[in-house]
Amino acid sequence: MLLIHCPYCEEERSELEFRWAGEAHIARPENIAAISDEEFAEYFFLRNNEKGVTYERWRHIHGCGRFFNAARDTVSDKFLMTYKAGLPKQPIPAATKAEAIAEEKTVETWEQTEGDAR
Amino acid sequence: MRRYSVFAIAREAMRAHKGWDQQWTSPEPRSAYDVIIIGAGGHGLGAAYYLAKEHGITNIAVIEKGWLGGGNTGRNTTIIRSNYLYEESMDIYEHSLKLWEGLSQDLNYNTMYSPRGVMMLSHNIHDQQSFKRHINANRLYGIDNEWMTPEQAKAFVPVLDISKTARYPINGAALQRRGGTARHDAVAWGYARAAADRGVHIIQNCEVTDIRRGPAGEVQGVETSKGFIGAKKIGVSAAGHSSVVMEMAGVRVPLHSNPLQALVSEPLKPIFPCVVMSNTVHAYISQSDKGELVIGAGTDQYNSYSQTGGLQIITHTLDAICELFPIFRRVKMMRQWGGITDNTPDRSPIQGVTPVPGLFVNCGWGTGGFKATPGSANLFAHLIAKGEPHRLAAGLNLDRFRTGRLIDEAAAAAVAH
Numbered sequence A: 001m002l003l004i005h006c007p008y009c010e011e012e013r014s015e016l017e018f019r020w021a022g023e024a025h026i027a028r029p030e031n032i033a034a035i036s037d038e039e040f041a042e043y044f045f046l047r048n049n050e051k052g053v054t055y056e057r058w059r060h061i062h063g064c065g066r067f068f069n070a071a072r073d074t075v076s077d078k079f080l081m082t083y084k085a086g087l088p089k090q091p092i093p094a095a096t097k098a099e100a101i102a103e104e105k106t107v108e109t110w111e112q113t114e115g116d117a118r
Numbered sequence B: 001m002r003r004y005s006v007f008a009i010a011r012e013a014m015r016a017h018k019g020w021d022q023q024w025t026s027p028e029p030r031s032a033y034d035v036i037i038i039g040a041g042g043h044g045l046g047a048a049y050y051l052a053k054e055h056g057i058t059n060i061a062v063i064e065k066g067w068l069g070g071g072n073t074g075r076n077t078t079i080i081r082s083n084y085l086y087e088e089s090m091d092i093y094e095h096s097l098k099l100w101e102g103l104s105q106d107l108n109y110n111t112m113y114s115p116r117g118v119m120m121l122s123h124n125i126h127d128q129q130s131f132k133r134h135i136n137a138n139r140l141y142g143i144d145n146e147w148m149t150p151e152q153a154k155a156f157v158p159v160l161d162i163s164k165t166a167r168y169p170i171n172g173a174a175l176q177r178r179g180g181t182a183r184h185d186a187v188a189w190g191y192a193r194a195a196a197d198r199g200v201h202i203i204q205n206c207e208v209t210d211i212r213r214g215p216a217g218e219v220q221g222v223e224t225s226k227g228f229i230g231a232k233k234i235g236v237s238a239a240g241h242s243s244v245v246m247e248m249a250g251v252r253v254p255l256h257s258n259p260l261q262a263l264v265s266e267p268l269k270p271i272f273p274c275v276v277m278s279n280t281v282h283a284y285i286s287q288s289d290k291g292e293l294v295i296g297a298g299t300d301q302y303n304s305y306s307q308t309g310g311l312q313i314i315t316h317t318l319d320a321i322c323e324l325f326p327i328f329r330r331v332k333m334m335r336q337w338g339g340i341t342d343n344t345p346d347r348s349p350i351q352g353v354t355p356v357p358g359l360f361v362n363c364g365w366g367t368g369g370f371k372a373t374p375g376s377a378n379l380f381a382h383l384i385a386k387g388e389p390h391r392l393a394a395g396l397n398l399d400r401f402r403t404g405r406l407i408d409e410a411a412a413a414a415v416a417h
Helices: A035-043 A092-102 B006-014 B042-054 B087-107 B125-141 B152-154 B184-197 B238-250 B311-324 B368-387 B391-396
Strands: A003-008 A011-014 A019-023 A053-059 A069-071 A079-084 B032-038 B059-062 B118-122 B146-148 B172-176 B202-203 B208-213 B219-222 B227-237 B258-267 B273-276 B282-287 B292-299 B333-343 B350-353 B361-362
Touching: A003 A079, A053 B152, A053 B368, A069 A092, A079 A092, B006 B258, B032 B042, B032 B219, B042 B059, B042 B184, B042 B368, B059 B227, B087 B184, B087 B368, B087 B391, B118 B125, B118 B152, B125 B146, B125 B172, B146 B152, B184 B202, B184 B368, B208 B238, B227 B238, B227 B368, B238 B258, B238 B333, B258 B311, B273 B311, B282 B311, B292 B311, B292 B333, B350 B368, B350 B391, B368 B391
Parallel strands: B032 B059, B032 B227, B059 B202, B118 B273, B227 B361
Antiparallel strands: A003 A011, A019 A053, A053 A069, A069 A079, B118 B172, B146 B172, B208 B219, B219 B227, B258 B292, B258 B333, B273 B282, B282 B292, B350 B361
């Protein structure tokens, strides 16, 4: 289970209090009625699904109820940072990123298990 | 390839089992193939087998990052059924179920398909209405599925608690008798052996790092950890890593990768005669031939490539199992693991052409790809050979997210997502 820092409550709480809410920083097109089907599909369905650092929204649904953004490593599930909704995409400090990559090596993935078994 | 038979067993018994052949070879890759399939799980190996068997294309490489069948093929709970709601789904899952029925004979490999029945428990009036709608849709389409009262369900699965005071009371069940289980590893091995026998190269421990494209955007081959391998047609069948592989060709696919967990108990004597699923309380259980209870849990809510998953997910499932089958309360769990499932927005798979010429995709099987293995592989082979989808898989195209013709099993599926 994840421990998530809510930037509004300023506390680390268990994942059970939170609801994942998809990729962050996706803006609804202003001219939604005018865009093409391709553009709509891109806005509505296509997501990055990164292996590595991803930006996503969470909602502290059983706490303050507010949405916020987070940067998380999808290999180790480690949170690199959380920040309030409305702020632009926050850059990740190099030291945090290096730490996250080191953390990836502690997780059961192909690179760690099947790779080693060669 | 030497055929497996009762006579072969008798012959080998006479000479200390020294005459068994290697089931498949591990050749070094050629510089080019007619077709490359990325991912040697059941779907990828099966597609290579059917390309060779039904379409006469044998110059094929199946490239696998790890070992064959080591991803979701070896990590699922082996449930097989075809009682979906929509015609597009029924088409492909029923095609698959029919292939399961003859698969062991076709491959000359015992896949241990066991049509022991798949029972879905109904706990409330909504479940009941939804299941009856499924049953009617299935029967009209020629697929078996039947309604059972709680007493009939109890007669079929004696360990089920149907008392009125149960934590999760049961007001009926849907049963597909032709549903069941199969041996997951044997499916990968059987396809690998039969494909290799027809000349297919299975290249394990070889990671695809890029997809090379020509001046007109068409595929030319793949860069791998063993160097460049050329091909005019590439099929991607990479399950949870499909987005990562498709990104190499510059194609975005609408997928979310989520960990899905399963666990097995210590072995018990035969006690559980079929597969029981409860979508409402989220528990899937059957008993393997080794005697272990095989239990499927849910997916984590967030995107992840860690093959683990949160503990609260399996706790939730085990809570439900203990309530439904009180006799299992003191059974010890032996192993737990996770696999990465690739989920689409409408929870139906994607199989079809892509905007890149020569690149074909088979992904999005989410939490239920094992049951589809033979059918999906068979139709994927047709797609790669002909360049256009088979009638039974036409609705599963990637373009449906643009046209809006979704196959909304997200709401209709028998599994909770």
